[in-house]
Amino acid sequence: MTVNEANNTLKILSVSVITTCYGRNRHLYNLLASLANGSVRPAEVIIVNDDAEPERLAEYDLNIIKIATTENGLSDNASFDIGRNRNLGAAKASYDALIFLDVDCIIAPTFIEQLTAKLQRHSDALLMGQPRYLTRPLKDDESIRLQQGTLPSDHLDELSVFNPYRDNFLEIDQFKTDNTIKQTQDYGAFWSLCFAIMRDQFDQIGGFDTSYVGYGAEDTDFAFMACKLNIDFYLTNDVIYHQQHSVYRPPLNHLESIIINANRFYEKWQHWPMAGWLAEFADMGIIDWHAEQSKPISVKRQPSSTEIENAYYPDAPYV
Incomplete structure (x- = not known):
């Protein structure tokens, strides 16, 4: 059986995956490849994006819904706003279970399956996955293997590290099989790179506060509002791999x-x-x-x- 034939038999979960980006389509296509080749598939993938190529999106065996950033009524020169675009994606979602992924994520094969199961068990809570950070961009041949579903997560484990300044699960060999989850009162540890929440709780929080501009603090604000509303916050060991790109220290x-x-x-x-x-x-x-x-x-x-x-x-x- 080929990889594509095996993928056609995958279970579809009633969950909406939401991502947003502009000008980072190489990252986007790697994310979509990992979603298409996971242990299950989300029922829909909502992309708030203006420049992804429709013919490329059609290559993925996913129910992709592409939304232009201009649908939120912003002018072109202010059209990319990550909080506002996440809110737009959530408003368009067909399912109550929502998983938000930044475009520079690559999911581990069981990420959607395990995180969705945990969200069903903790449907009143905010859940965040476990980031690992690739130490270099994927090479062309690695991206091709990812597209084909033949790039093992062990390879990505070897290419990635934890952020030592964040709370991490250290049982590396248990990532793909263990259902580890832990509640924390440290809402400042929330990062919107990879998280799951039910629609009712997202709406209760009010989505992302769009008075924040550009970069910084909108995700901490989201978590603080969850804390104010007594929405429990859990960290899980469900892995995403953050695709490496240049940074500024300090930014x-x-x-x-x-x-x-x-x-x-x-x-x-x-x-x-x-x-x-x-x-x-x-x-x-x-x-x-x-x-x-x-x-x-x-x-x-x-x-x-x-x-x-x-x-x-x-x-x-x-x-």
Whole structure:
């Protein structure tokens, strides 16, 4: 039996997978390949995206629903907003079980099956998967094998690492068979890279607060609202592999939006998000901030081109 013939017999789960991207279609096609070759298939995959090639999307044995970012009424020059686009994808979803994946995810074969089962058992909760970070981009032949369903997850395990600054499951050999899940009160540990939630809870939270702009804090805000509403938060050992891309340490390329969003977050929650980055910006003399302050952050100066260049890490697996 060929891989395609085997895939045609896969069980379809009543779950909507939602992703959004622009200009990162190589990542998108790798994500779709992993979804098409998983142990089960989601009933639909909603892509909020403007530039994916329809003929490429047609190659995947998935029920793909492509939504233009302009459907949310934004002008072209402000059309890509990740929180707003996630909300749009959720509004279009046909199923109550929702799994959100960033476009730079590659799922482990059992990710959809196991995370959906856990969501059914904890239908009033917010669940987050376990990221592993690829230390380099996939090579062309690896992407081809992923498309064909012949790239083993063991290979991706060897190419990936944990983020040591996050809460991780360490039982690596149990990832694909164990149903490990643990509740946490640390809602600040939530990251929207890979999470699952039922529609009622998503709507209760109000989706993502679209007053945040660009990069930073919108996912922490989402989790804090879940905490305020007494929605339990669980970490699971269901693995996604984060596709490697260049980063800035600290993220000086997102300075403006980080400051806007940090001020917005503090105004709403009386708590500073992204404190590690804010401390680095303050140590560089770029912003006026300390952890105990209650006044809005002000920018003292713009980073120099040399500082931005020195912060660029093309080969780092995570920020």
